[in-house]
Amino acid sequence: MEILEANHTTQNTAETDRIKVALAQIAPVWMKRDATLKKVADAVELAGKQGCQLVTFGEALVPGYPFWIERTDGARFNDPKQKAFYAEYLEQGVVIEDGHLDGICAIAKKHSIAVYLGVMERASNRSGHSLYCTLVYIDQNGEIGSTHRKLQPTYEERLAWAPGDGNGFRVHPLGRFKVGGLNCFENWMPLSRAALYAQGEDLHVAVWPGGLHNTEDTTRFVAKESRSYVISVSGLMRPADLPQDTLERAEILENSGDFLANGGSCISAPDGSWVVEPQVGNEVLITAELDHAVVRGERQNFDPTGHYSRPDVTRLVVDRKRQQIADFIEDE
Numbered sequence: 324m325e326i327l328e329a330n331h332t333t334q335n336t337a338e339t340d341r342i343k344v345a346l347a348q349i350a351p352v353w354m355k356r357d358a359t360l361k362k363v364a365d366a367v368e369l370a371g372k373q374g375c376q377l378v379t380f381g382e383a384l385v386p387g388y389p390f391w392i393e394r395t396d397g398a399r400f401n402d403p404k405q406k407a408f409y410a411e412y413l414e415q416g417v418v419i420e421d422g423h424l425d426g427i428c429a430i431a432k433k434h435s436i437a438v439y440l441g442v443m444e445r446a447s448n449r450s451g452h453s454l455y456c457t458l459v460y461i462d463q464n465g466e467i468g469s470t471h472r473k474l475q476p477t478y479e480e481r482l483a484w485a486p487g488d489g490n491g492f493r494v495h496p497l498g499r500f501k502v503g504g505l506n507c508f509e510n511w512m513p514l515s516r517a518a519l520y521a522q523g524e525d526l527h528v529a530v531w532p533g534g535l536h537n538t539e540d541t542t543r544f545v546a547k548e549s550r551s552y553v554i555s556v557s558g559l560m561r562p563a564d565l566p567q568d569t570l571e572r573a574e575i576l577e578n579s580g581d582f583l584a585n586g587g588s589c590i591s592a593p594d595g596s597w598v599v600e601p602q603v604g605n606e607v608l609i610t611a612e613l614d615h616a617v618v619r620g621e622r623q624n625f626d627p628t629g630h631y632s633r634p635d636v637t638r639l640v641v642d643r644k645r646q647q648i649a650d651f652i653e654d655e
Contacts, residue, residue: 329609345609
């Protein structure tokens, strides 16, 4: 995999202000959980060897985004073909309680590197037969710190994904920074962003299935709004990335262009300038050194949930309770 390096530290910055991050723009082994997790593990190892403290991956990377829906008449009701797709997607989902991410956690601990990873979560507390687009944070000790289930699936995603909840609206300490993340179009949702800003977030991770049309504008406006570094990390999907045994492979390819997802991973500085411009079309590990002093400087004239907020007039209420259908009260 190609490695692209960048630096955004000031000349006199303190060593403690610096953090090195990585964006792993890779394609899944589509609809194959274990093989995709192997690619993820290799990328975490590579980022760890590069001295990174954080490595990030695209939305729903494990086992992949549901590209079949818009290419195979996915809205047809009670259709055997769509049922077959969903059954296989569910089978390849990630069950965190079953230890599917234990290997990634072990590598994170080995290299003292945090990980943001997009998975399709087969949630045990919601019967195990629905899928949630979940952004998992694994800390530098290899412990899962949060699992954020996407609040609102977008467009055709609603045919495969269930809506999530606010449990994962959390930020995590990472050196001088506080890092948080959102899935895809959640990054357009002002109140979702504000829920993270209010917790002191100053390094924002936006994960996407892959698309320059998503990242080239959103990354910079979120950075300007929040006065934070913003990492947009995307997946990648080319026709050649579809395994030969993919269901309805010919139909999917017939209705696809040169890319199903073209990447677009990038990093913006707190003033909206590019640290790394969007990278399109190839698998790449992007690394960059970031400087917390730059964040502090930009907050001098605007801090959206600090000195430039008016909680006496407008404020946000966030419900972080994990939603579930039943609460069981047992006999003592």
